[in-house]
Amino acid sequence: VDAALVIRYFGSKERLFAEAVAQGFDPGGYLVGERSGLGERLARSVLQKKDDGGG
Incomplete structure (x- = not known):
């Protein structure tokens, strides 16, 4: 991505930031479980939001 x-x-850049923040992010659910699976949990969440039309 470039400028x-x-x-x-x-x-x-301010609007990009505002859009990103508006999506919300609650890290609590991702931190539950094994540390080794954190990346996978985050990736699944992003992909799920995209499939649901949220991204």
């Missing part, structure tokens, strides 16, 4: 894409889709 031109950020400007094209969000208008500014």
Whole structure:
């Protein structure tokens, strides 16, 4: 990703940040369980949100 894409889709870095924050993130659920599975839990969550139309 470069600055031109950020400007094209969000208008500014501030808008990109605002959009990212608006999605919300509660890390509590990801920290439960084995540390070795943290990356997989995060990836599954992102993919699930994308499948649900959230990303």
